[in-house]
Amino acid sequence: MPVKHMLAASAGEVVACLIRVPSEVVKQRAQVSACSRTFQIFSNILYQEGIRGLYRGYTSTVLREIPFSLVQFPLWESLKALWSWRQDHVVDSWQSAVCGAFAGGFAAVVTTPLDVAKTRIMLAKAGSSTASGNVLSALLGIWRTQGLSGLFAGVLPRMAAISLGGFIFLGAYDQTRSLLLKLDKESP
Numbered sequence: 001m002p003v004k005h006m007l008a009a010s011a012g013e014v015v016a017c018l019i020r021v022p023s024e025v026v027k028q029r030a031q032v033s034a035c036s037r038t039f040q041i042f043s044n045i046l047y048q049e050g051i052r053g054l055y056r057g058y059t060s061t062v063l064r065e066i067p068f069s070l071v072q073f074p075l076w077e078s079l080k081a082l083w084s085w086r087q088d089h090v091v092d093s094w095q096s097a098v099c100g101a102f103a104g105g106f107a108a109v110v111t112t113p114l115d116v117a118k119t120r121i122m123l124a125k126a127g128s129s130t131a132s133g134n135v136l137s138a139l140l141g142i143w144r145t146q147g148l149s150g151l152f153a154g155v156l157p158r159m160a161a162i163s164l165g166g167f168i169f170l171g172a173y174d175q176t177r178s179l180l181l182k183l184d185k186e187s188p
Helices: 002-032 038-049 058-087 093-123 135-151 155-186
Strands: none
Touching: 002 038, 002 058, 002 093, 058 093, 058 135, 058 155, 093 135, 093 155
């Protein structure tokens, strides 16, 4: 069953990135541009780089998201199972949320080099070797010029944000799931 969940999560990430990547490209360019008008930035990307410009970093985003999901969700389930075993009953939603925070934070840390590569690819000057989207080449370039600290640039804010997100999302998911299961048992 876990393999089916991993395959489903991976397929979901591939499809979700079809929307996520263009919005991320526009957002990141707005953050580093003197012009902050979203539509103008969107139009400039299309005019200068075509539709491919909006999908620059698609592969690197998918290569970040799939490992992230493959780490976060099995770890979340394992932490919940361990906590349940230790207390001899199923975890409460707040405990599930804590497990989600740890799982998300850990997944964020181990995938940070892929996130750094993705960001560099998305923000690279059009036509540069980094803009070509080769993740391994981007990682090697970062390693050569900045070492380990470059590969893990922004790790603490990334870990904090994703831990908080994991706490909220997975805690709310677990609470909602519990309520729906309870309602299902109560209905005739």
